Amino acid sequence: xxxxSFGAGRAGAALDPVSFARRPQTLLRVAxxxxxxxxxxxxxNEGYVxxxxxPELRCVFNGNAGACRFGVALGLGAFLACAAxxxxxxxxxxxxxxxxxxxxxxxxxxxxxxxxxxxxxGFCFLANQWQRTAPGPGTAQAxxxxxxxxxxxxxxxxxxxxxxxxxxxxxxxxxxxSLFATEQLSAGAGQAYPGYPVGSGVExxxxxxxxxxxxTLDTSPKGYQVPAY
Numbered sequence: 001x002x003x004x005s006f007g008a009g010r011a012g013a014a015l016d017p018v019s020f021a022r023r024p025q026t027l028l029r030v031a032x033x034x035x036x037x038x039x040x041x042x043x044x045n046e047g048y049v050x051x052x053x054x055p056e057l058r059c060v061f062n063g064n065a066g067a068c069r070f071g072v073a074l075g076l077g078a079f080l081a082c083a084a085x086x087x088x089x090x091x092x093x094x095x096x097x098x099x100x101x102x103x104x105x106x107x108x109x110x111x112x113x114x115x116x117x118x119x120x121x122g123f124c125f126l127a128n129q130w131q132r133t134a135p136g137p138g139t140a141q142a143x144x145x146x147x148x149x150x151x152x153x154x155x156x157x158x159x160x161x162x163x164x165x166x167x168x169x170x171x172x173x174x175x176x177x178s179l180f181a182t183e184q185l186s187a188g189a190g191q192a193y194p195g196y197p198v199g200s201g202v203e204x205x206x207x208x209x210x211x212x213x214x215x216t217l218d219t220s221p222k223g224y225q226v227p228a229y
Contacts, residue, residue: 015093025166026089032159033082038152040075042145043068049138060142061129071149074122078115078156085111102171109167116160123153 020026047068048057061067085108095101127150133139 015090020090025163026086028159028163028166029082029086029089032078032156032163033086035152035156035159036075036078036082039149039156040072040079042148043071043075046142046145047071047149049142051138058138060133060139060146061126062133064129067126067129070122071126071153074118074153078119078160081111081115102174105167105171109164109171112160112164112167116157116164119153119157119160123150123157126150126153 047060049060050056051058051063059065059068061071088104088108092101092104095104126146130146130150133146
């Protein structure tokens, strides 16, 4: 079964880089990849400020180290996942097995849905902790980084929800057997069916040597005499 399936063409077909780069799914993955950098990058660089009571560093989000760790872990996970799924999209058309394609789409659907939920939780968590953060010198210094992380967390929610919808559409599309059936019909159309033997249309008289069911009839059977009137 090498026809079109799950939104991709026939296995082994050449990949057009221009059309691949213009696909909505590719653009969403690149956008999600950039958004993830914009989340964990500012937190790593400027998310930890000096505490007012000493030289130790504390998280800019209300001093909650869990908020910074969660944002970094979420962003790094999205960064690696976008790169992996982008590579899978490039290799997807080379997968000949429909079952393997289905597993790849299910993996994309499940991970995208999970990360959409985690991004929503992360956005709410970071926004809540930033709202509770007391103003101070360190807060003012890292305020732009904190607001950037919150903003791109929200953008990541939208992009990953869109990726989930695209994966769901691919899963519902399933296997399109039209191409496969067309190939089979076109291959069979060039083959002529074996015809019946063609004769002259006139049967020779030698075919029937004697009429069927004919016997010599004795008009005067023995022991029978014709009455005289």
